Amino acid sequence: MSGDGSVLHTTAVIKEAVQTLRDGGLVAFPTETVYGLGADAKNPEAIKQIFTVKGRPSNHPLIVHLAAPDKFDEAQVDWVPVLAPWVRDLSEDALKLIQAFWPGPLTLVFKKDKSVLNELTGGQDTVAIRAPAHPIAQELLRRFKGGVVAPSANRFGKVSPTSAADVRSEFEDILDLMILDGGDCEVGIESTIIDLSSGDHPILLRPGLITPGEIFSKTGIKVYLPSELGSIKQNSDTPRVSGSLRAHYAPTTSLRMYAPGRVLDALSEFPDIKSRVAVAVWDSDSSLGEDGHPSVHFEEVIVPSDSATFASRLYRSLRDLDQQGWDLILYPEPPAGEEWDGVRDRLQRACFGSGPSSSSHDKS
Structure with a gap:
């Protein structure tokens, strides 16, 4: 504490x-x-x-x-x-x-x-x-x-x-x-x-x-x-419980996950979002570099590759990034393994609910 x-x-x-x-x-x-x-x-x-x-x-x-x-x-x-x-x-x-x-x-x-x-x-x-x-x-x-x-x-x-x-x-x-x-x-x-x-x-x-x-x-x-x-x-x-909606834990900025090494693929899915993108990268990975996408301003945000530390900082990072005025936030897909299931669950729901119009699918 x-x-x-x-x-x-x-x-x-x-x-x-x-x-x-x-x-x-x-x-x-x-x-x-x-x-x-x-x-x-x-x-x-x-x-x-x-x-x-x-x-x-x-x-x-x-x-x-x-x-x-x-x-x-x-x-x-x-x-x-x-x-x-x-x-x-x-x-x-x-x-x-x-x-x-x-x-x-x-x-x-x-x-x-x-x-x-x-x-x-x-x-x-x-x-x-x-x-x-x-x-x-x-x-x-x-x-x-x-x-x-x-x-x-x-x-x-x-x-x-x-x-x-x-x-x-x-x-x-x-x-x-x-x-x-x-x-x-x-x-x-x-x-x-x-x-x-x-x-x-x-x-x-x-x-x-x-x-x-x-x-x-x-x-x-x-x-x-x-x-x-x-x-x-x-x-x-099965009883209904807290946090089981498809859209939840969501930032107002659009949030998406990318597969290992596929940041540029994730960007190409958003042809209209080309300006400011925050890309979370594992602390164990090398830098992304900006090659291949000259129209995008990337900023890298280092995230911990230990599941418990990642979890403890996840909402803090999402809140901070949400307030910084990015057009898109990209997060790496968490690795396989049940110790990652909790953060994978939160990230999937956050992605689904994210974006300026998220109020419209909160109800879904």
């Missing part, structure tokens, strides 16, 4: 944030993944306010954030009382995943307890839950003593915020929005989402930092991809 975050992390500020949540207000706060826009998960009016402020369709479910039990550094922590008010039943697998990865960037989808508000589940009978690892998020949740729904603190469909300044620029018009500053987010992309609601097979609904391979090696639990379960479970049964 960066210095500026810890200075502001005073008891008085957290108490004010807790009171704001209790009064039905919104509080933006840092998690290890991205900044969330939080509201009391038991307050229907506060939840509606989140949808209004974000411009998010109300049939989109939200993730409930919970505090870890007070003694969560012990070997065996009892998470059951924490989850009991929210979920209908807790399987052995669920408890294994929780013991291994909470607090952390893993969201689990359960059949919901009947008391869970329809406003936060998008009318579904499932609820998505995680315990964030960021110390400020944990402190806020512990003092609040309840669940907080918190989608990313940005306008619907746009690039998620990874610093307090991002949140401020996203909601400049909401002057009284309380924002807890916890420095830059370490993980940088949203949590992995696993569906446990069907009872038979854990299913990966959104890739993230925690991969099926890591889950298997730490817990012995096999997580399936929806495509692997085609015959076993029809996709129509």
